Amino acid sequence: MTKDKIDRDNSKFIYQQICDIILNKIKNREYKKGKLIPSERELSNELEVSRYTIRKAIEELVHQGYLYRVQGTGTFVYDTQGEKENKKNNSKQIGVIMPYTDGVNIEILNGIENALDGSDYTFILKDHFNDYKKEAEIIQFMKSQMVDGLIINPAEDQKDSTAIYDLKSEKFPFVLVDRKLQFCHTSCVMADxxxxxxxxxxxxxxxxxxxxxxxxxxxxxxxxxxxxxxxxxxxxxxxxxxxxxxxxxxxxxxxxxxxxxxxxxxxxxxxxxxxxxxxxxxxxxxxxxxxxxxxxxxxxxxxxxxxxxxxxxxxxxxxxxxQHSDIIGKKSVNLLLEYIEENNQEKEIQQIYQSCDLEIRDSCKSLD
Known part of the structure; x- marks a missing residue:
């Protein structure tokens, strides 16, 4: 087998050449769909480039949907065929992606769990820790697990991310909770x-x-x-x-x-x-x-x-x-299941605002 080499005189950036090498290995089935690819260290040694450059190439391919990462395990080739097979098997599973599993998000999760209780659906939960790159990796991971749809509380800084916009372009069923994105008009459920x-x-x-x-x-x-x-x-x-x-x-x-x-x-x-x-x-x-x-x-x-x-x-x-976060969780499930069951992510976008109540306790005093 001919060893892959980086052409340093090529007008393409080195990380782009690495992307091409990895894509060719996927196409030639050297890297099999759904399977682990070599580690950053192994690729760095093989191609004689820095691990930083390898990481940049992998991040680009994760972003494009060819690869996905599993924390503590490694990087895998995204298996689109596996997804199709799973759809035939009707997995009845949704993915839930949160910044953290605490505070308000716990209440949202309680609402999601209650809404799914008694249904045929279960859910997978992952935290992105307010990192849009991690969020993009999780989205690809969830899709590799063949979930039917996603509920996402998005990371704060989205200026360099297209992961959620890509979901919309692909007509993949998803609903945002707690916050919306300025650049991507899509369905969401949040407090008023x-x-x-x-x-x-x-x-x-x-x-x-x-x-x-x-x-x-x-x-x-x-x-x-x-x-x-x-x-x-x-x-x-x-x-x-x-x-x-x-x-x-x-x-x-x-x-x-x-x-x-x-x-x-x-x-x-x-x-x-x-x-x-x-x-x-x-x-x-x-x-x-x-x-x-x-x-x-x-x-x-x-x-x-x-x-x-x-x-x-x-x-x-x-x-x-x-802000009744548990109700927000329930409404997000109901909205997502509409999209999934009707197989129609193009139906009218809904932005649902849950009314808030002021609970008066002991921390305010009249100045009169």
Whole structure:
């Protein structure tokens, strides 16, 4: 067998030549569909190129749908024929892809499980840890497992990813949950974050607060966050409050730095009310209040989204916006099964907004 070589005088990038070599081996059945290909180290030694270049080529082929990765095992050739055979066998399985399996996502999963209970369908769960590259790999893995459809809570940063757009182009049944994507108009089920945030802000205004801060992390940039900011600003505007204060901090800093940044901003701007974008952010706020001995609600009123297990056991019972994540999970299943059972991903796109409720507890105080 002739050894494959990289032509360094070729106008093609080296990683593109590697892609061609791998594709030829798939075509010639040296790399068999559904089977493991050599490791990055083995390919690096064979082709006499860096592992970084091998990795780039593999990532490109994963993105194109020729390969998929399984964490801790390796890289496999995507088996489209196996998928066709499985469709004949009617697997009745859906894939669920989440950023993390905690907090709100646990509630969504509970809803998914309840909706599938008693049906013929089961589900496979994978986490992408907010990494769009990992998400793309999982999508290919799920398809290799011949799932009938996907429910996806997408990674935050999608600017360099086409994995979800490709699903739409392929007419593969899928539904997004919790957040939508600006570049890809598709079916999704999410909370009515604009009205939920509006109601939270309105509540603080009616308690006499005008210096109200919206607190978010630097790494929180999704349609969900944008909608919550929109609702906050709309309430201030409609009540004639000109100032709006969206404060963003780097949540990956040290605890002391986080405490200092939040405290200084509150003191400098005479903030009396805070809306926290989620449970993670409100925990940072509570930790800051402990350090600087700020009393809630006597000195600072606080509203947060998501009454999850993380915050249910805090010393203060927080007023929260309840987005009914379990219902979101149930509705996502119902919508996906419509697409699967009718075999019609081209039916009208549906964007379902689940109404939110403001649960008033003990973390807000009237200024009157």
């Amino acid at each position: 974050n604009i009205n939920g945030s509006y109601e939270a802000t309105e509540y603080l205004i009616q308690l006499g607060h005008e210096n109200i801060m919206f607190l978010k992390g630097h790494y929180s940039n999704t349609s969900t966050i944008e909608d919550r900011i929109t609702g906050y600003k709309r309430a201030l505007r409609e009540y004639g409050i000109e100032a709006n204060d969206v404060f963003t901090y780097d949540e990956q800093q040290s605890r002391d730095k986080i405490n200092e940044q939040i405290y200084n901003h509150i003191e400098k701007n005479n903030i009396t009310g805070v809306i926290c974008v989620n449970d993670i952010i409100v925990i940072d706020l509570i930790k800051m209040s402990r350090k600087y001995e700020i009393k809630i609600p006597e000195e600072l009123s606080v509203v947060s989204f998501d009454y999850t297990d993380k915050i249910k056991h805090l010393e203060i019972k927080l007023t929260t916006v309840n």
